[in-house]
Amino acid sequence: MDGRKLALGDVGRAREDARARAASSEWMPYLPPASAPFAPDEVDPAALRWAETVAPGGYTHLRVARGTRIRLIDPTGDASASVVVLNAVEPWERINVADTQKIPWQAYLGAGHPLLSGDGRVLATIVADTSGRHDAFCGTTSDAWNERKYGDALPEGPSPSGHGLLRLAAAKHGLTSRDLPPAISFFQGVRAEADGSLAWQGSAGPGAHVDLRAELPLIVLVANVPHALDPRDDYVVGPLRVVAWTERPTGEDDDVFHASPERERAYRNTVAYAELAGL
Structure with a gap:
């Protein structure tokens, strides 16, 4: 009996500790999303479908519907969001960095830039950007890179790699x-x-944001880690905020749809795929 009482006491203390941690932690999704303290001014908080603060050296992931608008926010000027997007219906279709640079004839990401798959479809569109400081050349950090620079790359360690966190998110x-x-x-x-x-x-400094519009149902994977070319010796990265709400996918009445013959074909490929699949 004494052992049973002790066990029940241990469970009770563990439960209290878990609930206390959940109540005090800011590194988790806000549920409901409307409870987040950083809803965009132009969006009704009740319309939010995702709101989360990603810890420095942390990651997040979610499936989003076609037409979802995802805002990434850098509150301190030290966030660094490594992002992978995949077709949630057929995940073997995923972002292709080479085509994302080639089809728009532009290597630098910014407002109006489509994020393309290797199948010639637009997975997402950058629809707003107050930062202008992005990268489509280097990819994220590897385990080997972080071990060499920081001495550790374990996801639960002090300096997780971007690829290690994206592996966890993908799993x-x-x-x-x-x-x-x-x-x-x-x-x-x-x-x-x-x-x-x-x-x-x-970075462009504190408070910058970038908005992505999901042109297909997406799996979105995000790792918040220092950039591979960051010259600072220490593992420096700030928190990242993520909010999302429902809008509509890009259509023929949007300027980006007709920005170039190559982009128009990519958007038409996307619309045809979505309509045939009933998305």
């Missing part, structure tokens, strides 16, 4: 490392120099 959707293409990065800019080298530009 939540039945995906493996083989399903992960090179990521794109938001809030820490990189530019190509005349000699072909890549120069880190850092």
Whole structure:
């Protein structure tokens, strides 16, 4: 009997501790999303479908419907969001960084830029951008890179790698490392120099945001880790905020749809796929 009482007491203390941690932690989704303290001014909080603060060195993931608008926010100027998006219906279709640069004839990400798959479809569109400091060249950090620079890359350690966190996020959707293409990065800019080298530009400062519009149902994977070219010796990264709400996918009445012949074909490919699949 004494052992049973002790066991019940241990369970009670564990329950109290877990609930206290949940109540005090800011590194988790807000449920309901309307309870988040950082809803965009132009959005009714009741319309939010996702609201979360991602810890420095943390990750998040979610499936979103076609037409969802996802806002990434850098509150301190030190967030660095490594992002992978995949077709939630057929996850083997995923972002292709080369086509994302080639089809718009633009290597630098910004408002109006489509994020393309290797199948010639637009997975998402950047519909707003107050940062202008992004990267589609370097991908995210690897385990080997972080071990060499920081001495550790374990997801639960002090300096997790971007790829390690994206592997964890992908596993939540039945995906493996083989399903992960090179990521794109938001809030820490990189530019190509005349000699072909890549120069880190850092962030645009606190408060910048970038909005993505899901053109298909998506699996969204995000790792918030220092950029690979960040010259600082320490593992420096700030919190990342994510909010999402329902809108509509890009249509023929949007300027980006007709921005170039190549983009129009990509959007038409996307619309045809979605309509045939009943999405």
